[in-house]
Amino acid sequence: MLSASSYLTTYLIIALVLFVMGIYGMVRHRSFMGMLVSTELILCGASINFMAFNRFVLPDPAIGQVFTLFIMGIAAAEAAIVVSFILAVYRKYQTDDPSAVHDLRH
Amino acid sequence: MSTYVFIAEALFFAFVILTFMGAVLAVRSRLLMHAVLGLAVCLLGVAGLYFYLGSIFLTMMQILIYVGAICILMVFGVMVGYTPQEIAESNFTGRNRFLAVAASFAGFFLLLIPVLRATFPVAAEKTGDFSLPWLGETLLYRYCLAFELISVVLLAAIIGAIILATGGRES
Numbered sequence: 001m002l003s004a005s006s007y008l009t010t011y012l013i014i015a016l017v018l019f020v021m022g023i024y025g026m027v028r029h030r031s032f033m034g035m036l037v038s039t040e041l042i043l044c045g046a047s048i049n050f051m052a053f054n055r056f057v058l059p060d061p062a063i064g065q066v067f068t069l070f071i072m073g074i075a076a077a078e079a080a081i082v083v084s085f086i087l088a089v090y091r092k093y094q095t096d097d098p099s100a101v102h103d104l105r106h
Numbered sequence: 107m108s109t110y111v112f113i114a115e116a117l118f119f120a121f122v123i124l125t126f127m128g129a130v131l132a133v134r135s136r137l138l139m140h141a142v143l144g145l146a147v148c149l150l151g152v153a154g155l156y157f158y159l160g161s162i163f164l165t166m167m168q169i170l171i172y173v174g175a176i177c178i179l180m181v182f183g184v185m186v187g188y189t190p191q192e193i194a195e196s197n198f199t200g201r202n203r204f205l206a207v208a209a210s211f212a213g214f215f216l217l218l219i220p221v222l223r224a225t226f227p228v229a230a231e232k233t234g235d236f237s238l239p240w241l242g243e244t245l246l247y248r249y250c251l252a253f254e255l256i257s258v259v260l261l262a263a264i265i266g267a268i269i270l271a272t273g274g275r276e277s
Contacts, residue, residue, distance in 0.1 A: 025133035059229035077263035
């Protein structure tokens with residue numbers, strides 16, 4: 001128990017809990033912004049998995065770090081796009097509720 | 107066990123608890139702003155976990171990119187896009203409760219079994235190290251094309267975000 005930080009399984013379980021919490025939030029939230037927050041949790045779980053395998057299993061420890069950096073870049077692009085999308089949808093429909101937005105036609 | 111190891115393990119559990127508390131706040135809070143701030147707390151805890159996984163560089167990048175850029179972007183998105191009244195009573199999480207609990211529990215146990223049962227073969231010999239020069243060399247030689255493509259994707263995303271946020275092609 002006291003050396004939990006030096007086992008691969010510990011990090012995998014932490015990542016799994018973050019992933020499951022992200023799924024929970026995706027289903028439960030009633031707004032696009034809340035769903036975006038949950039998506040970031042899922043991405044974070046994936047990054048922890050990459051870093052954990054990188055630390056304990058891979059021969060070259062730079063590869064996992066590079067992948068995690070790429071995930072961060074993708075997450076930044078995704079957040080920029082989604083936030084502006086939410087603003088555009090909000091301007092048209094005056095709501096943030098996913099079930100109230102039926103189509104995206106102009 | 108020396109005192110330093112004990113302190114290191116206690117700090118590790120503190121980071122884990124910080125991560126989970128932030129995630130719970132992000133998922134379950136009633137207000138959008140609290141959800142975003144909970145996400146920021148969770149990402150700070152994950153930065154601590156990266157430190158324990160051996161990469162100080164990614165700890166710094168996590169704080170800079172995720173906490174410093176993405177969470178601030180979300181805070182701006184909430185504050186620009188919503189009226190104060192909507193922020194004050196936003197994001198009721200009253201529905202889909204059973205569906206959410208069922209989906210998350212099913213996913214958790216479905217994935218927990220292989221995580222606990224699998225054994226991962228450790229590489230026999232290390233071909234690199236955790237140092238920053240080696241990371242930079244890998245990033246800019248071996249993954250040069252992916253690195254450039256990520257920057258192009260980021261540029262396209264920023265331009266698209268500006269176009270979308272200013273009202274689309276018509277205006």
